[in-house]
Amino acid sequence: MTWQFFKQIPMSEKKKKEVPEDSKLDDIVESSRRDFLKKVGIVGAASVTGAAAIYAGYRHEKEKPSGEMVKVLTEDNRLVEIPKEQVKDYKPDLKALQTRGRVGLKGKKWVMVLDLSKCRNARKCVAACQGAHHLRPYEYHINTLVMQESHNTPAYYMPKTCQHCDNPPCVSVCPVDATFKRQDGIVLIDNERCIGCRFCMAACPYSARMFHWQKPKGEEADKGQEYNIELNVPQKKGTISKCLFSADRLREGMLPYCVSACPNGVFYFGDENENAVTNGTTKETVILSELLEKNGAYRLMPELGTKPRVYYLPPKNRIFEFKQWTPPEYIETT
Amino acid sequence: MRSFFLVILTSLLLLPELKAQEWVVPDDKKGKLSTFSFDDNTRKAGLKIYTTNCMSCHGMPGKGNSLKLVPPPPDPVSQQFQKNSDGELFFKLQIGRGQMPSFKNVLSTDDIWDVISYVRSFNTNYKQLIMPVITSSAYPGSVIKMVLSYNQADSSVILETSAVKGLSSVPVTDAAVKLFVHRTFGLLPVDEEKTTDKNGKAVFKIPHSLPGDTAGNINVSARFTNEDVFGAVSMDTVLNSAIKGTAVSLVARRAIWNNMKNAPVWILLTYIIGLFTALAFIGLVLMKLRDVFIIGDTLSKGGENEVNN
């Protein structure tokens, strides 16, 4: 809901310039465009704020005369006008990041669909994810696995993320609420809280979790950076990490890192409440229920009752041949 | 789905040719120009769109780290890329070819121009030409307007188009139009492409599987398919479709996996009762030890009688 509201502002602003009424077209275009960007500015800022009231700055327009009122979105989603002089830039601190990260995005139910018939093991998703979350080449939030049940059944590649289960065994067993489920369905980790007991790893049937056995890759580089629970960066030694559905990107209205990195159109991502998912490669938006139904979608190990939020479309009618991939020899590094 | 595969299949079969073959843009599209001038703001907006939509294949501009596809996606800084005219770039972004997706249903006309404005910033020799006025070649001198309304009875959206010139207004007939519903990550085409009737109207069916927000509102956009004839006219409206979306939080009910506040009652009770019973017994034992002590203490002070009573 929140997000739709954000979206409306720029759209309604934009239509102005497409109906040019006088010769000073350039000016109009110019100013409405600036308006538009201001609003996007608000959206951007508002979407990265969590605590207290949100004051998003008009960074683009320092020249405006004072006494003017500006529209900003408050945390409880009201559009209010305040004098421009009172607008301050807002940088969320740890507490705000934690609070908003634990609450999640209201009205959303994120869902991922992976079309196995398109996966050629490009491993771009893995690389993008490891880049974003500062992981080593053998530390995975997402991993592409070769799956083959028996030699008569087909071999295929299966990118495997955390399934963000609706009945998550990993969350059940956590003793300190360090891993938890949010209202939008994402299972997150708070590495400021995790005691490193690894019970959640033992409980997760999808082997979706990893542990920082040693000092994380980006420890020096990330020093001093505020911990963002939605990105799980900086990573910390002695704590758990795992796929987060790129909660930080979703907050900004962008598709997850892996989804937009895939060159083969494997990933669809969207909001179950809207019954629509968007393909990360073609950016095509389709109706979720139709996509699942037409392709015979399934979830991994439904018999365990974990109710994953990730759906798979079977590797049917592949237009390429399965090529066995030999992984490089992974060597542990410090 | 099948047609999608066919497209990919054909494009794969054509690969060797594509590699050698230039991507030819129809002559009438080559000269297309933006209606607004590029500035820092458009470039910023373009950068954002580029990052989400293009970077995964084309890489960071100037870094030469684009994907190894066939044909290779060119680096925006490259000569090969920049020699395209604005119109050619616009066409290629909008229509796509092979592995280059079509962004027709994803990015609006303005979005595409924003991206072009961003990639042009890597070309110091670039001088922008602006198309002065949007004109409709079919209705010269008119301003094209669209109005959308929702019909509850058969859950359909009615689009009315008109060409306004001064005070007179005529319907735009025989124009291909499309309707989109806004979803979080893109525009979802609904129903088929329609052609306006003699009253300038087109009716789109909204499928029941498309919920609005909790109030039942949906955000829709209508566009002419052929923007060269009718201009980049589009209409965005919020309609009340009455198909209310659900916004039930996934953590609302009590469950083992939920936080302590939402733990199942039986588990809380069992734990607390168990713990307190054990503590009560331990307390009782400590009290008894105290009694032992008191008796001994009294005895040592010669209180034999007190104890025996």
Added chain:
Amino acid sequence: MTTSHSGSARHKERLDSVAEDVLRNVRFNRGFILWMGFLSAVLLVCLYAYVIQLRKGLGVTGLRDITSWGMYISQFVFFVATSLIGMLISSVLGLIGYKWVKPIARIAEIIAVAFAAVAGLVIISDMGRPDRFTYLFMYGRIQSPILWDVTVVTTYLLVSLMLWFIPLVPDLAIAKDRLEGRPKLLVKVYEILSIKWVNHPKQVEILNSTIRILLILIVPLAFAIHTVTSWLFALTPRAGWDSSIFGPYFISGAFVSGTAAVIIAMYFYRKSYKLEKYLTDFHFEKIGRVLALVSIVYIYFNINEFLVPAYKMKALDSIHLQELFSGEYALLFWGVQLFGLLIPTILLLFRQFRKPLPMMVIALFVLAGSWLKRILIVVPPQAHPFLPVQNVPIQWVIYKPTLIESLVTLATLILVLMIITILSKLFPVLPIQELAEEENADLEKQEFNN
């Protein structure tokens, strides 16, 4: 009048001689100091290993994402298991009315206290962030079995301590006047801890009822701690852990390892404390029967635990069982089952083997087997998760404990030994008062000899 007088005189005499025998060992002799010195030296080395682990992270162990629980957790399970013996001996057998458990009960409680106390530390050695240990109390989630475990282990430790301490009170009162030549401080400690005990009938009455409360309370607690420990595994969906008999399987196994530990301790006290008079062949014979009995029960649960899934051979179960029966862990598995359980049980069925020395040797095998069995319970089920293990360094696939890990594990064992040593060196290991009163014991012994 005269009979009762002579009776109390005889009692006094007996008390004197028992006290003399038992208290002879309450002193800091050379042996004690050397032993403690040795333990401390080893402990220091082990602690250095732990410091390395703290600095570099758990990466210094053989644990990785595939097998993320290893020796530490096995050690924890083993400790909790062994500590259950306090409940079995003093409570179950005591409440049934077996008199012969009297001299053993305190030994069992010492073992219970020592193992339960260090179990918590073992868990800390396994934590990635031991500095956040307090979070368990600040942010504890009641739904997590770890929280249940922390709660019951703490409670069990408390109650075991009480069960050790309360029957000790009369002995402390008896002993405090007979400690010539011991440090003043020790006498003072005895004085305070004897809580003004004068053996007044009212005191005796209260004390006995208190002990009875504790004996009853400890039964559900002991069942709880080990059942909850088994649930750490059984509540996850992994093949090899996902078993509904894990609770009783663990508890029956616990009795085996605990009884073995008690036998070893008994043998040691009998020899080095010169308590042959009190820890007689008769006691060994009896506890030998207990070990045979609990081992048979454990064998029964083993059959259930392995035969049922082995018959069905469900996909992941079959991989797990093949690893155990004929794969990576076959040698360990059959070694443990045969030499740590089956053969000892058979031997114990013969009276000749229920003598102190052979039984001590058997108990050593059983105890070692119990420890290795815990590794077999914890480690192999992790090696084959539901989804294939791919694209990771090869060392990750098979768990191999490292030296540092072994040293840290050893550290916890040394702590247990230290606690046992201190408790049995500072305080009487046998109940003086009860032994002095125990007139029927001789009769029972005669019965047995016939």
